[in-house]
Amino acid sequence: MRRVLSVVIALSATGVTLAALPGASATQIPEALQWKSCAENPAAKAKADAAPQLPALECATLKVPLDYGDPNGRKIDIAVSRLASKAPAKRRGVLLTNPGGPGISGLTYPAILAASGLPQEVRDSYDIIGFDPRGIGRSTPVSCGLTQKQQDRGNLPSYAHTAGDVVREANRARQIASRCADSKSASLLPHIGTANTARDMDRIRVALGERRLSYMGTSYGTHLGAAYASMFPARGDRIVLDSNLGPGGYDVRAMRLFGPGLEKRFPDFAKYVASHPEYGLGKTPRQVRATYFKLARRLEKKPVEGVDGMAFRGLTFDRLYADASMPALAKSWQALNSGRPLPAEPPYPGVEQIMSARFAVICGDTTWPRTIREYQRNVAIDRKRYPMLGGSSANITPCAYWPGEWVKKPVRISDHGPSNVLMVQNERDPGTPLAGARQMRRALGKRAVMVTADQGGHGAYPFGRNTCANSAVTQYLTSGQRPARDLACAAEPAN
Numbered sequence: 001m002r003r004v005l006s007v008v009i010a011l012s013a014t015g016v017t018l019a020a021l022p023g024a025s026a027t028q029i030p031e032a033l034q035w036k037s038c039a040e041n042p043a044a045k046a047k048a049d050a051a052p053q054l055p056a057l058e059c060a061t062l063k064v065p066l067d068y069g070d071p072n073g074r075k076i077d078i079a080v081s082r083l084a085s086k087a088p089a090k091r092r093g094v095l096l097t098n099p100g101g102p103g104i105s106g107l108t109y110p111a112i113l114a115a116s117g118l119p120q121e122v123r124d125s126y127d128i129i130g131f132d133p134r135g136i137g138r139s140t141p142v143s144c145g146l147t148q149k150q151q152d153r154g155n156l157p158s159y160a161h162t163a164g165d166v167v168r169e170a171n172r173a174r175q176i177a178s179r180c181a182d183s184k185s186a187s188l189l190p191h192i193g194t195a196n197t198a199r200d201m202d203r204i205r206v207a208l209g210e211r212r213l214s215y216m217g218t219s220y221g222t223h224l225g226a227a228y229a230s231m232f233p234a235r236g237d238r239i240v241l242d243s244n245l246g247p248g249g250y251d252v253r254a255m256r257l258f259g260p261g262l263e264k265r266f267p268d269f270a271k272y273v274a275s276h277p278e279y280g281l282g283k284t285p286r287q288v289r290a291t292y293f294k295l296a297r298r299l300e301k302k303p304v305e306g307v308d309g310m311a312f313r314g315l316t317f318d319r320l321y322a323d324a325s326m327p328a329l330a331k332s333w334q335a336l337n338s339g340r341p342l343p344a345e346p347p348y349p350g351v352e353q354i355m356s357a358r359f360a361v362i363c364g365d366t367t368w369p370r371t372i373r374e375y376q377r378n379v380a381i382d383r384k385r386y387p388m389l390g391g392s393s394a395n396i397t398p399c400a401y402w403p404g405e406w407v408k409k410p411v412r413i414s415d416h417g418p419s420n421v422l423m424v425q426n427e428r429d430p431g432t433p434l435a436g437a438r439q440m441r442r443a444l445g446k447r448a449v450m451v452t453a454d455q456g457g458h459g460a461y462p463f464g465r466n467t468c469a470n471s472a473v474t475q476y477l478t479s480g481q482r483p484a485r486d487l488a489c490a491a492e493p494a495n
Contacts, residue, residue, distance in 0.1 A: 035060050038081055038107070054111040057081045057130070064134075064203050066191050076188075078200050079138035080131040083110035087124035093237060094208050095126035095477070096201060098133070100219030100243075102194075102250065103358030105137035105350075106130045117462040121478050126214065133224075134200060135192035135357040137350070142188050144180035144356040151351045155358060156258075156317075157395035159296075159310050160383070163376045170372050170396045177401035180359060190406040192360035194249060198228040198411070202235060212237040214477070218459050219432055220361075222423075223249040226413045226440065229447070233417025238480060240473055241423045241448075242461050244437035247413035250362040252369060254436060256378065258317065258393035259386030261433040265320050266292075266388060268428060268456040272326050279330045281337065292316065292388065295336055305341035312336065313389055320430050321458040363399035366410045370400055415445030422476045423448050424469055428456035441486075449482045454491035466492055 038059040059081050066074040085091040099109045110128035118128075132139040153172070160166045180189060201224075205213040214237040217225040222241035227249075229236045245254050270285035282288035300309030307315075319329040332342055369375060375396040382390030421444055425437040434452065441450045453460055453469035460466070461473045468489030476482050 035082070053115055054108065055083060055114050057083055057108065057111055059107070059138075061138075062200075062203060062207055064200050066140075066188065068196060068199050076134060076140035077138075078131055078134060078140075078204070079107055080129065080204060081107045081110060083114060083123070083128040083130075085124055085127055090121075090124040091127070092125050093127075093212070093214055094129050094205075094210055095122070095214045095216055096129045096131070096204060097215070098131075098217040098221035098224055100217070100221045101136075101354075101358060102133070102220045102361035103136060103354040103356075105132045107132045107137055113462065119462070119474050119478075122474060125478050127208075129204065129208070131200075131204065133192075133197045133357075135188065135360060136353065140188070141353050142183075142185040142192055142356050142360060143353055144176065144183045144185065144189075144359065146176065146179060146352050146355055150176060150179075151355060154314060155355060156310070156314050156392050157397055159313060159389075159391040160379045160395045161391060163380075165391075166372060166376045166379055166396055170375075170400070173396050173398045174401045176359070176398040177363075177403075180356065180398070181403050183356075185356065189356075189360045190364060190403075190408075192357055193364045193408055194224055194227050194361060195231070195365075195408060195411050197224060197361075198231050201228050202232055205235060211235075214238040216240040216242065216461075216477070218242045220245065220250060222432070222440065223247075223413075226421075226444065227411040229417060229421060229444075230411060230414040233414075236417070236420055238477055239421045240461070240477065241421060241440070242425075242473075243429055243432045243459050244423055244425055244440045245432050246436035246439040247443035248410065249365050251366040251410075252378075252399075254432075255397070256382060256390075256394050257433045257436055258431070259382045259388070259390035260435065261430040262317050262320070262389045263386050264433065265428045265430040265456050266316075268323070269316075269320055269326055269329065273330050273333075276330065279334050281330065281333055291333070291337070295333065299336065304336055304339055307336060307342060310392065313392060317389060317430060320456070322463070323457055359398055359402075363397075363402035364406050364408055367407055368397070368399035368402070372396065372400075375400070413440065413443040415443065415447050417447055419447050419449075421448040422473065422482050423450040424460045424473055425450060425452050426455050426457055426460050426464065427452055429458050430456075431458045449484075449486055451483065451487045451489060453489045465494070468492070 035058045038057040062078045062080055063075045064078050065071045066076045097109050098106050107130050109130040135142040157169050212235055215225045222244040225239055225241050229239050270288040273279055273281050273288045274285050281291045296309045296312055299312050319325040335342055378394040379391055382394035427434055451469050451472045453466040455464055455466050460469050466489050
């Protein structure tokens with residue numbers, strides 16, 4: 001029931017030879033790439049048919065080392081896409097993009113950005129580049145062989161009311177980690193992480209014939225962009241990080257921030273529901289909050305067509321990523337409050353691969369606590385402080401049992417390098433809360449300027465309606481001008 005939390009290379013006509021580019025040694029120059037319509041791939045064609053409003057993309061495949069410690073060893077595929085600028089006189093370079101995750105495809109993201117209001121002046125200024133990170137989609141994929149039941153449970157741990165609930169969740173977490181370790185992808189999984197994906201990004205830069213790479217990443221894409229900027233400080237051009245994780249990426253601290261993230265975001269929904277008495281879910285925000293806990297308890301005791309208390313909590317968290325989802329979420333609450341099943345949704349494609357790749361990244365990027373007792377302590381704290389979701393977001397995950405030899409040294413986010421990073425952040429973001437963004441801001445130091453917008457939801461640019469924040473990003477991407485100092489954008493009235 002619960003949906004998984006989410007949703008190219010062109011050889012430049014600059015005349016610069018690849019061998020002359022930084023990081024392109026004679027043995028590491030990517031092969032010339034053959035461009036073709038992305039729709040020639042059956043899966044991509046099906047997506048295009050389902051969403052004909054998206055602009056057409058070109059696609060290509062890049063070969064990269066599986067293990068950068070053995071650059072001449074096994075190679076894997078990275079699928080890349082391009083939405084080329086149609087204004088050669090205005091084009092200034094390439095803008096590599098990433099929609100977040102980890103574990104989700106980014107191949108169609110340039111088209112999604114264009115269809116979601118990416119300003120024409122940005123589209124004119126860059127070839128917008130997308131890619132499927134290693135392990136995902138049309139790039140060389142990974143799979144842990146997760147069962148359907150494991151897939152249906154999704155990525156969030158169950159809500160732990162007691163210390164015993166943590167022990168029970170530990171059994172599930174251990175089983176998933178074991179399946180990954182014993183899977184056919186076991187030789188790939190240790191290499192599906194942020195550092196290697198950042199190295200793949202630099203290979204994309206070289207294959208594009210570009211001396212420097214502009215970048216725009218959202219959610220997990222902020223950690224990926226910050227990692228690239230730290231690992232290759234001289235090779236980044238204009239870097240935009242939207243909806244920011246802390247400098248540790250998706251580590252245990254980031255997961256625990258889901259709890260306070262929902263608490264800060266929920267009042268926006270409660271206010272909306274209270275202003276629509278026809279839903280019958282509460283006449284005041286306080287009453288709407290009480291309805292949340294009442295429904296969660298009732299569904300824990302008696303699920304409705306497979307929707308239990310944890311699925312309800314996860315559904316609420318997921319749908320509060322966007323203001324536009326509030327009416328549908330309120331109707332879902334209304335149905336569940338009346339004991340009616342939710343409308344059937346088409347199955348989310350590729351859940352098993354998404355989950356497998358996500359575990360590979362978050363479990364392999366950093367070391368997670370290894371003892372059940374530590375998770376029990378965290379749950380006891382967060383369940384009290386953030387009762388809406390804290391009992392889940394602090395609970396144990398498969399990362400506690402990830403093979404130790406698969407865990408890599410974390411990428412250190414550094415303030416060393418040019419001042420070329422613009423951070424943009426919604427104040428009430430449930431998935432990557434402001435607290436994490438502030439930590440990232442401190443880690444980047446003089447390299448960054450941060451724009452905060454007094455609005456809720458996940459993803460500020462170009463999806464949010466705050467014109468102050470949107471204008472700041474557009475101006476930076478097109479002119480290179482950032483605010484002189486950190487900027488707070490006031491709330492703007494809804495249209």
